[in-house]
Amino acid sequence: MVLRSGLLEVRSPEPEPERWRRLLANLSEDSLRLSPAAAAAGHGLSNGEAEPPPPGDTEPGSGRKRTVRIVKQEAGGLGISIKGGRENRMPILISKIFRGLAAERTGALFVGDAILAVNGADLRHATHDQAVQALKKAGREVTLEVTYIQEVTPYLKKPSLIADLAWDSLLPPSPHPATAASSSPSHSAKDSKTFPLKMCYITRNLSMPDPDSRLFELHSPDGKHVLILRSKDSAAAHTWFTAIHTSITALIPQALSELNGMLGLSGRAIQHLSWLAEQVKGEGGRQHWKPVVVVLTDKDMLLYDSVPWNRDLWSSPSQSHPLLATRLVHSGSARGSPAMSSELMFATRTGSRQGIEMHVFRVETHRDLSTWTRMLVQGCHAASELIREVTLGCTWNGLDVKLIIHYESGFVMSQNNSTIDSSSTLFQYPFERLKMSADDGIRMLYLDFGGPEGELHLDLHSCPKPVVFVIHSFLSAKVTRMGLLV
16 A cells, blocks of 8 residues: 655765656555656756656657757867767767756757767767767867667666665565565566665665755665655655654564564563664764664663674674663753754663763654653663672672672672571661662772661772662662652
8 A cells, every 4th residue: 555655856876976866756554666757757857967858759760860050058068978989880879968068958969869970070980989089179069960770779878776776685584475575675667666664764864964854864774775865845855754754663563573583582582673873983083873773682782783684693783781781861852952953862871891881872753762762761670670680799898708689689798609698698788778879980889778887898890880780770670660750
């Protein structure tokens, strides 16, 4: 079922010169189909190189000789490209006509015209280089004798921009035969291409500036390809963006099911995943946004450069952060007020052996922000209830001891390499007895339970931040479970 249909401009994959082609876009529940815009034939390019429409009724007929007079402009030359020549066993053929230049302004030349003579000089047996030189030396006023050769025209026309849009992407085999054909780009109609939307990334203002708010970008699941699409105005761009984003979001549960099934994970090990933009530092310390796939499992937050559709990719995340040592520290507008910034983002901090690692992620909609905020908080609490206990060795008052932090029981310190019983336990306190906790960010953890031991100075022999974050996660989960925090 087609959800939306209309004209969009697609940017050529080639960076220079910048070219746009107008295409007909049809959005369905699981794909975006691009095909030539027949109604806009010959007028689809907004700038750059132009290909004139087929001659149609104005064509003088194949084989009929015509004389065309061209007056060059101050700049730009004739405005044609040629192919062929004696060495190629072909006549000198016009292969391109550039919009706005002298040849195109005559309205009398077409791709497929063979140039028989330039200012009376015969080119019927000329090499390609001889023809180029003759055209360059022809002067400001040029008289061409041409004849249209219809048979070679299909070989001269530039291939459709659609054919140049790469979109090969690794997708898992679909368990549903009816949807198997949607796992890769389809070319069922001539010069058309269908782009499956499952686990694509739609975003704005990432690959190129968009001062008029007319652009949006569609990134492939493997992170290697991007379509930059342009609408007629900002309102149309917003409508298209919202429609495609809605379709992609609706496909996430299917992707979750396929990933969990393929990886053989029990239960719902992968809780949520989607593309986000992560703030990273580039050369010179300048910050920019980088596309990244963020996956929440029952225990970890994993970051990937592409969707991990197989076991090899799954086992090699670019970053891995335990949820138990991770907390959400910001969620909202970039500058605190939606009216001041259109960027919505959230930030996380993770306690690690290297200290505190902070990540800032950009989302596309308020609904995305709400989903990720909820999933992260709930994920940290669920990890607390799942893992329940953390054990670490440390030094206290010159003794090698073992500190156990238990989700239910609280804090238990015992002599190292001993079982926990009444004789080996040095102290035991529930969470509600904790008066203060602090650390030096290097190796020391300070705990005060108001007991006779006073403030405990624990040497963890490594950065204390992971333990501090675990304590925070256990406390937050317990408070939420008691209904004291919504």
